[in-house]
Amino acid sequence: xxxxxKNFAPxxxxxxxxxxxxxxxxxxxxxxxxxxxxxxxxxxxGMYHYFSSKEEILDEVIDKGISEIIDSFRRELPNxxxxxRLLYLLFSESxxxxxxxxxxYASSDTGSIVSYKMRDQRIKAPLPLMTEIIKQYVETGFYxxxxxxxxxxxxxxxxxxxxxxTVWPIGDEKKQKNRIDNMLLIWENCxxxxxxxxxxxxxIITNYYAQMTLQKDARTETEE
Amino acid sequence: xxxxxKNFAPxxxxxxxxxxxxxxxxxxxxxxxxxxxxxxxxxxxGMYHYFSSKEEILDEVIDKGISEIIDSFRRELPNxxxxxRLLYLLFSESxxxxxxxxxxYASSDTGSIVSYKMRDQRIKAPLPLMTEIIKQYVETGFYxxxxxxxxxxxxxxxxxxxxxxTVWPIGDEKKQKNRIDNMLLIWENCxxxxxxxxxxxxxIITNYYAQMTLQKDARTETEE
Numbered sequence: 001x002x003x004x005x006k007n008f009a010p011x012x013x014x015x016x017x018x019x020x021x022x023x024x025x026x027x028x029x030x031x032x033x034x035x036x037x038x039x040x041x042x043x044x045x046g047m048y049h050y051f052s053s054k055e056e057i058l059d060e061v062i063d064k065g066i067s068e069i070i071d072s073f074r075r076e077l078p079n080x081x082x083x084x085r086l087l088y089l090l091f092s093e094s095x096x097x098x099x100x101x102x103x104x105y106a107s108s109d110t111g112s113i114v115s116y117k118m119r120d121q122r123i124k125a126p127l128p129l130m131t132e133i134i135k136q137y138v139e140t141g142f143y144x145x146x147x148x149x150x151x152x153x154x155x156x157x158x159x160x161x162x163x164x165x166t167v168w169p170i171g172d173e174k175k176q177k178n179r180i181d182n183m184l185l186i187w188e189n190c191x192x193x194x195x196x197x198x199x200x201x202x203x204i205i206t207n208y209y210a211q212m213t214l215q216k217d218a219r220t221e222t223e224e
Numbered sequence: 225x226x227x228x229x230k231n232f233a234p235x236x237x238x239x240x241x242x243x244x245x246x247x248x249x250x251x252x253x254x255x256x257x258x259x260x261x262x263x264x265x266x267x268x269x270g271m272y273h274y275f276s277s278k279e280e281i282l283d284e285v286i287d288k289g290i291s292e293i294i295d296s297f298r299r300e301l302p303n304x305x306x307x308x309r310l311l312y313l314l315f316s317e318s319x320x321x322x323x324x325x326x327x328x329y330a331s332s333d334t335g336s337i338v339s340y341k342m343r344d345q346r347i348k349a350p351l352p353l354m355t356e357i358i359k360q361y362v363e364t365g366f367y368x369x370x371x372x373x374x375x376x377x378x379x380x381x382x383x384x385x386x387x388x389x390t391v392w393p394i395g396d397e398k399k400q401k402n403r404i405d406n407m408l409l410i411w412e413n414c415x416x417x418x419x420x421x422x423x424x425x426x427x428i429i430t431n432y433y434a435q436m437t438l439q440k441d442a443r444t445e446t447e448e
Contacts, residue, residue, distance in 0.1 A: 116340035123391050150402040153392055154410075157385060158378065167347050168377055178374040182414060186378075189409045 012050050015040050016064050017098065019057045024105055028058060028114050055113075062117055065102035066125040069094045074129060083142065083197065085133050089126060090159055091208045110166060123160045127152055134191060144192040151190040158183045163212055170213060180205055236274050239264050240288050241322065243281045248329055252282060252338050279337075286341055289326035290349040293318045298353060307366065307421065309357050313350060314383055315432045334390060347384045351376055358415060368416040375414040382407045387436055394437060404429055 022031055022039050033054050037047045051057045073089055080088045094100055106118035130152040137143035145151050161167050162179050170176070184202055187193065193201075246255055246263050257278050261271045275281045297313055304312045318324055330342035354376040361367035369375050385391050386403050394400070408426055411417065417425075 113337050113340070116337070120391055147402040147405075150399065150406055153403070154382065154406050157381065157391065161381060167344055167381065175374065178371040179377070181371075182374055182378050182410075185413045186406075186410055189413050190406060 008050075012060075013064070015050055016057070016060050020061050020065075020098065020102060020105075023058070023061065023114070024101060027109065028112065058114065058117070061102065062114075062121055065096075065099045066121045068096050069099045070125055070129060072096060073126075077129075077133075082136070082140070086130065086137070087201065087204055089130055089133065090155075091204055115166065119160060119164050119166060122164075123156050126156060130156060137191070137193075142193065142197075145190060148191075154186060154190060155183075158186060162209060165216070170216065176209060176213070177206075180209065232274075236284075237288070239274055240281070240284045244285050244289075244322065244326060244329075247282070247285065247338070248325060251333065252336065282338065282341070285326065286338075286345055289320075289323045290345045292320050293323045294349055294353060296320060297350075301353075301357075306360070306364070310354065310361070311425065311428055313354055313357065314379075315428055339390065343384060343388050343390060346388075347380050350380060354380060361415070361417075366417065366421075369414060372415075378410055378414060379407075382410060386433060389440070394440065400433060400437070401430075404433065 018039050019036055022036055026035065031054065033047075036054065036057060037044060040047055042050075051060065072095070073092075077085055077088070094103070102118070106115045109115050127149070131149045134143060134145060134148035134152055138145050138148060158179075162176075162183065168179065171179075180202065183205065184198060187201060188198060242263050243260055246259055250259065255278065257271075260278065260281060261268060264271055266274075275284065296319070297316075301309055301312070318327070326342070330339045333339050351373070355373045358367060358369060358372035358376055362369050362372060386400075386407065392403065395403075404426065407429065408422060411425060412422060
């Protein structure tokens, strides 16, 4: 019994990795709970020891993907120059294989429950770390901001929606530029950074979204 | 054949109304395509004449609910004083029975595909009408704004997320006030309204969200 408890977390983590493989292969909607049970090599009762439903398995897959990327940011952050930390959190690419596969799957299955849940988690999960960074910036006088958490909320909401295209379809170059202008207006008015930081933000954000648009165009062409 | 074509749209509209009844009764996830077919009184082939999948039926239900409310706003708008039109579009309650039932269902089923789709439509569907109103305000000099459509996008995104609680959990009174402050900052900086309009906005928005919070608390208590 003690042994079971001891192995519970690592075993569950293995199952979550297997579940992502199955979702990638069959698609989440088409995956049956019996497919997962078979892939896990567990009895029905054995599986319910770990998960109560297919949706709970999906939630655990997403949670693992998002947590791993946040954890790796948290580990890397001390090595990033202080003024770049917020940008690093928002605009650097993940190097984690599990997370990359999950992101790719979610963005290929637009309009599915997987893509909706992922978008929400991309807005919600980085919030504590981003709030911490803004609070540090306020302490050092780099930012001026009365409510760091709500500033982080709104910056994340807008940043993710500019890149996701579900709510805001991609639009032309001018539209994308106007959205970035609005995002920088919010940044400026919610946290009052120095002008040099705003200029740097504009450059990095513009390049990041331009590259994402190129990648999306390439994917769309491959699909056609 | 001519007769079939002529009756197609009204008949489809009836079926969409029946579908909402079934979704309310059974829940969307648990509704089988055969339940809908039975309720429609159609053969399988007859049903595929109108819809190709259960998800398409849901999309039509949501589309009908949202279109009806936007159409009614569009009809009412000439009777609303010009300066109140944007507020009317964002913060007045629907009086349409179909739409109300759909909204209630979506908010009772948090985390379901129905609630995700509804939230996105609440952000996307009012965009053309809201852009028109902002453009009129710019013409009369009431607002100053270089890109009305992107201003409308961001105001809608934030307004819906303050009220929906999926991405931004409800939080305490102070948190809600800070979010409203941020929303007004965006309003101020994206469209530059007169101070009197901003004051009025603050009052209406604060009351609207306070009332919504009360309603949500009441619903939560009833469920317990």
